[in-house]
Amino acid sequence: MPKAVLWDVGNVVVRWDPKTLYSKIFPEPAARDRFLSHVCTMAWHVNHDLGVTFEANRQPLLERFPEYAEEIRAWETRWWEMFSGTIPETEAAIEALHQAGVPQFGLTNMSHEVFDGIVAMSPAFERLQGFVVSAHEKLIKPDPRIYAIACERFGHAPADILFVDDSAYNIEAAKAFGLKVHHFTDPAALRPALEAHGLL
Template identity: 60%
Template sequence: MTLSSPRAVLWDVGNVIVRWDPRALYAKMFEEPADLDRFLSHVCTLDWHVEHDKGVAFPDNAAPLIARFPEHEAQIRAWDARFPEMLSGPIPETAAVIEALAARDVPQFALTNMPQSKWPAVQAMSPVHFGHFRDAIVSGDEGVIKPDRRIYEIVLERTGLQAADLLFIDDSAANIAAAMDIGFHTHHFTDPAHLRAAVERHGLL
C-alpha cells in the first residue's frame, strides 16, 4: 500500500496522450467494414503487433505473416510504412494537464509499449507536450513490455524515484494492476474528462 503522496507523473502514451487506432489507416484500404474487421482480427492483430513493442523489427515480423496471407502483403507492409496514419493527434484534456503540471514544475515521464522506430513519429504529434518529459521508457528499446514487472523496475532505475513517488496513468487495467502491485499510485484512464480531477486528488495540481 502506498501511503505518501506522489511527486511525479508517469504517463502511458497511446490513447492517453496521443490517439492511436489501426482503423484510422485501414479504413482507407478496405471499402467494406466486414473486410476491415476480418483483417484486424485475423491478419494484423494486436497480438501480432505486440512483438514490435517487444523490439522485433517490422520486416522480421511481417515476413511470416506475408507468407501466410500473401494476398494482404500491401496491407501488412502498410502497418510499418504508414504507421503515422494510425495516429490522430493529442487528447486535449491530457495535453492541458501536462501543461498544468509543467507550470508547477512537477516531474513528468513516459512509459510506453511502442516500437522504438515509431517513437519519433508519435512525439511529432505533440512535440510541445512531450518536451516537458524528463525521460521516456520505450518498450521497444528495453525488450520488455507492460505489464511485465521488469519494465516498471526500469522506470525506477531510470528516474531514481521510488514507486510511491509516482502517479502512473494508463488506459490498460492489466498495466494498472501490475503497477499497483509494485506500489505506484495509479489512475486508470478511461475518460479524459476525469483526468484532471484524479491528478488533483493526488495533490499534484
C-alpha cells in the first residue's frame, strides 16, 4: 500500500486550458485552433515549463508571426484567463487525506513565473508539504529523473507513493519508474481510487 500521494496540478487540482482564453480572442473556433496548432503550440509552451521566461520564449514567435503580436503576448498578459476554477473532488480528497494524516506533495510541469499565483488558487495546496516544479529543475515529466528528484526530496521510495496525473504519458513513465499511479480522467473516480489503495 502506498504511504503518500504525489499530485499533479494542472487539470488535476485546477482546470487549465489555453482555449479558455483564446476562445475570447478568436470568436471563430477554426481560427483559434489554427493559432494554437501553428503559433502558440503546446510544444512551444513546454519551454516555459523548462524554465524559459515568457518574455524570452515569445521573441522567436514575434519575429516569425508579427501579425499575431498581441495574441502571442496574451499568453502571458492574460495567462490567468486560461483557468476555469478548481476541481472540487480533488480539493475534497486532499482535505480528507490531510485529516487521515497521509503525507501529500506536488509534482508539476510549470513555469516558475506563475507558480505562486497558481497555488494561491486553492487552500488545498496548503495541505501539500512540498513541491517539485519543472522550471526549477530544468526537467519535465515524463523524464524519469524528475520522479527520482521527487522521491529523494520527499523521502519516500517509489513504491510508497501514489502519483495522480491527467497525462497518460506521465502516468506510464511514473509506473515504469516504480510509482503507484492513478490516471486522473474522471474526478468522480478519484476518491474510490484512493480508497482502493488503502489511503482513505
